[in-house]
Amino acid sequence: MNMTKNGTTSDQPCYCQSGQDFGNCCEKFITGKQLPDTPEQLMRSRYSAYVQADLAYIKQTTQKDIRPEYDFEGLKAWAENSEWLGLKVHGTETSGDEGRVRFTARYREKEGIINHSEDSKFIREEGQWFFVHGKDFTPVTEKNIGRNDPCPCGSGKKYKKCCLS
Numbered sequence: 001m002n003m004t005k006n007g008t009t010s011d012q013p014c015y016c017q018s019g020q021d022f023g024n025c026c027e028k029f030i031t032g033k034q035l036p037d038t039p040e041q042l043m044r045s046r047y048s049a050y051v052q053a054d055l056a057y058i059k060q061t062t063q064k065d066i067r068p069e070y071d072f073e074g075l076k077a078w079a080e081n082s083e084w085l086g087l088k089v090h091g092t093e094t095s096g097d098e099g100r101v102r103f104t105a106r107y108r109e110k111e112g113i114i115n116h117s118e119d120s121k122f123i124r125e126e127g128q129w130f131f132v133h134g135k136d137f138t139p140v141t142e143k144n145i146g147r148n149d150p151c152p153c154g155s156g157k158k159y160k161k162c163c164l165s
Helices: 039-051 055-060 072-080
Strands: 083-095 098-109 112-125 128-136
Touching: 039 055, 039 083, 039 098, 039 112, 039 128, 055 072
Parallel strands: none
Antiparallel strands: 083 098, 098 112, 112 128
């Protein structure tokens, strides 16, 4: 079992919910052993870095011209004080050196559960993908969730006893 600097193991399921273990998914990007080949890989690894509050990786993978627009220390505090619940990728597009990823990241704060849906833009410069910006995105839902349905956060509780409350 290999321990990472954040106390996670390489063989645990990846935070980004890709279905792979952390060591074969996002860890290799976060540790710098490999560069993401696609905007989706970069977005997933950035989500995993937020889960680990690894803002050095977030800063490093943000396009350099827009880094001054971000408060990375504030983002670190926010990431550390959030309980990360999951990631769903709704769609991706890549055309040459530009890409988009639409996703929903779920996390819990003091105020409750947040579904942050975003349409993010990425660019490739000198062979490396970078995050440029994100804008609000409203995913199409397949069905409404009833009060007595299982909670979509995966807790095993009914929706009314979990995220609805």
